[in-house]
Amino acid sequence: MAIATSSPLVQLKHVSKSFGPVQVLKDVSLDMHRGEVLCLAGENGAGKSTLIKIMTGAISRDGGEYLIDGQNIGSPTPAQARELGVGVVYQELSLLPEVSVEENLLMGHLPTFKGIVNRKELRARAIRMLERVGLNRVDPAAYVSDLPLATRQMVEIAKVLGANARIVIFDEPTTSLSDEDAQHLLRLIQRIKTEEGVAILYVTHRLEEIFEIGDRITVLRDGQFITSGSTSQFTHDTLISSMVGRQIEALYPHRERKQFGKTLLSVQGLRLQGSPYPISFDVHAGEIVGLGGLVGAGRTETVCAIFGADPIDAGKVYVDGALLRPGSPAQAVNAGLGLLTEDRKVLGILADLSLRENVTIANLGAVSKLGVISSKKEHSLFQQLVPRLRLRYHSSEQTISSLSGGNQQKILFSRWLATRVKVLLLDEPTKGVDVGAKADIYQIIGDLVSQGLGVVVVSSYLPELLGICDRVIVLHDLGVTGEITAEEATEEAVLHLASSAPTSTNA
Numbered sequence: 001m002a003i004a005t006s007s008p009l010v011q012l013k014h015v016s017k018s019f020g021p022v023q024v025l026k027d028v029s030l031d032m033h034r035g036e037v038l039c040l041a042g043e044n045g046a047g048k049s050t051l052i053k054i055m056t057g058a059i060s061r062d063g064g065e066y067l068i069d070g071q072n073i074g075s076p077t078p079a080q081a082r083e084l085g086v087g088v089v090y091q092e093l094s095l096l097p098e099v100s101v102e103e104n105l106l107m108g109h110l111p112t113f114k115g116i117v118n119r120k121e122l123r124a125r126a127i128r129m130l131e132r133v134g135l136n137r138v139d140p141a142a143y144v145s146d147l148p149l150a151t152r153q154m155v156e157i158a159k160v161l162g163a164n165a166r167i168v169i170f171d172e173p174t175t176s177l178s179d180e181d182a183q184h185l186l187r188l189i190q191r192i193k194t195e196e197g198v199a200i201l202y203v204t205h206r207l208e209e210i211f212e213i214g215d216r217i218t219v220l221r222d223g224q225f226i227t228s229g230s231t232s233q234f235t236h237d238t239l240i241s242s243m244v245g246r247q248i249e250a251l252y253p254h255r256e257r258k259q260f261g262k263t264l265l266s267v268q269g270l271r272l273q274g275s276p277y278p279i280s281f282d283v284h285a286g287e288i289v290g291l292g293g294l295v296g297a298g299r300t301e302t303v304c305a306i307f308g309a310d311p312i313d314a315g316k317v318y319v320d321g322a323l324l325r326p327g328s329p330a331q332a333v334n335a336g337l338g339l340l341t342e343d344r345k346v347l348g349i350l351a352d353l354s355l356r357e358n359v360t361i362a363n364l365g366a367v368s369k370l371g372v373i374s375s376k377k378e379h380s381l382f383q384q385l386v387p388r389l390r391l392r393y394h395s396s397e398q399t400i401s402s403l404s405g406g407n408q409q410k411i412l413f414s415r416w417l418a419t420r421v422k423v424l425l426l427d428e429p430t431k432g433v434d435v436g437a438k439a440d441i442y443q444i445i446g447d448l449v450s451q452g453l454g455v456v457v458v459s460s461y462l463p464e465l466l467g468i469c470d471r472v473i474v475l476h477d478l479g480v481t482g483e484i485t486a487e488e489a490t491e492e493a494v495l496h497l498a499s500s501a502p503t504s505t506n507a
């Protein structure tokens with residue numbers, strides 16, 4: 001329950017911001033109260049992260065006011081914002097991986113005496129900070145790089161709270177977490193809200209989370225304030241339509257009773273490096289096969305191994321009857337295989353290249369002649385693809401890194417639409433993608449399979465996996481624990497298999 005008091009802790013009034021000629025925030029206002037979770041909702045590119053960066057001092061606004069405790073605070077620098085109690089937990093965490101947990105926690109204010117770090121005091125303070133977020137069992141001396149992602153995020157929160165934050169901002173914190181870790185995080189947020197009276201701003205594309213922890217919701221669309229109200233005033237449907245400005249009939253496309261065609265992908269006895277369990281399955285033309293399981297089950301490793309990007313201990317992969325050479329993604333692409341990776345920062349994005357180049361890179365054959373790329377052809381290919389994705393962009397020549405997260409994902413997705421793939425491997429295809437764009441992407445996947453492609457989808461988001469797949473293969477410990485057809489698939493069934501032991505022979 002919220003213990004909001006009448007005077008807001010934070011007020012943004014009529015905030016505006018442009019990047020060059022593009023206005024991304026227009027007259028946006030919001031209030032945050034002590035002991036309350038405000039969810040900021042909006043499609044990809046709506047301006048949520050930009051507003052957050054204005055609050056943390058990472059960027060400056062063009063107009064409007066920013067008040068904390070009723071005081072006008074001007075345009076704070078990041079240090080001033082921190083001083084005023086504004087803390088932020090970003091998706092790309094700010095901890096230094098090769099440094100211990102305790103030093104990370106107290107970075108910038110290590111307890112020293114005559115220039116020498118007081119190790120005992122450091123340890124004691126770090127333990128207190130960790131206990132505050134329930135991390136009683138984490139070794140303060142451990143390197144951050146040795147901790148699982150979810151724990152790192154908790155350490156980050158400990159650091160923000162330890163710096164006396166009264167206002168804590170979360171920008172899509174659960175995107176990379178398992179269901180269990182996400183639940184744990186939501187419980188922690190509830191606790192710091194009620195027990196410590198912190199004001200929380202929470203951004204997520206998972207609507208279930210908004211209804212679970214939001215006391216109030218403020219909706220942005222196209223950089224503009226749309227509506228604000230207590231969560232109980234919204235339903236899923238009204239929230240979606242105020243976010244996207246249109247009705248979404250069906251999130252998951254209805255496909256006619258499908259006729260599966262020939263086998264397009266055959267994975268035979270594939271053993272991931274260090275795994276005793278062979279993985280075997282086929283994907284047919286017109287079929288969508290899901291890979292389910294918990295974080296660390298080996299889903300990403302499996303698609304990377306099929307693509308030839310990860311080493312394997314044994315096994316064969318055939319694409320449309322042709323045997324792939326292990327360890328050769330280039331040959332896999334030639335044979336008709338495409339991979340959309342989960343981590344766009346590491347494997348996917350060519351950050352400094354334009355949108356146009358990022359789209360056409362996988363299909364240089366279509367836009368080049370004798371090795372010379374025709375930017376005119378590239379341009380027309382880009383123009384063909386973009387309308388299907390409802391992309392929010394300014395120019396095909398802007399760098400991809402200037403797009404919002406979800407729009408970057410759409411660009412990477414369209415890269416494969418530009419090629420002549422037979423089988424697409426999609427690892428978390430809608431990670432960080434808003435609900436309207438999710439519907440678009442599911443529709444595109446549906447269209448692709450009805451044109452005779454085979455698709456493999458890895459997703460941690462169970463409603464999505466069950467919503468689009470014909471069959472779900474569940475992995476655990478780098479092996480297969482079972483297979484469920486769309487008809488018999490329920491969240492419980494997948495979760496049950498996700499914690500069972502793999503079989504050494506999977507049929």
Ligand SMILES: Nc1ncnc2c1ncn2[C@@H]1O[C@H](COP(=O)(O)OP(=O)(O)OP(=O)(O)O)[C@@H](O)[C@H]1O
Binds near residue numbers: 046047393402405
């Ligand atoms: N540095 C920049 N230069 C140019 N345009 C930018 C820059 N940063 C953001 N934008 C643009 O501002 C708009 C708002 O982006 P923002 O990242 O705030 O969206 P968002 O609501 O957080 O979206 P998402 O849900 O995808 O994270 C987008 O159109 C984006 O392309």
Ligand SMILES: [Mg+2]
Binds near residue numbers: 048049050171404405
């Ligand atoms: Mg964002």
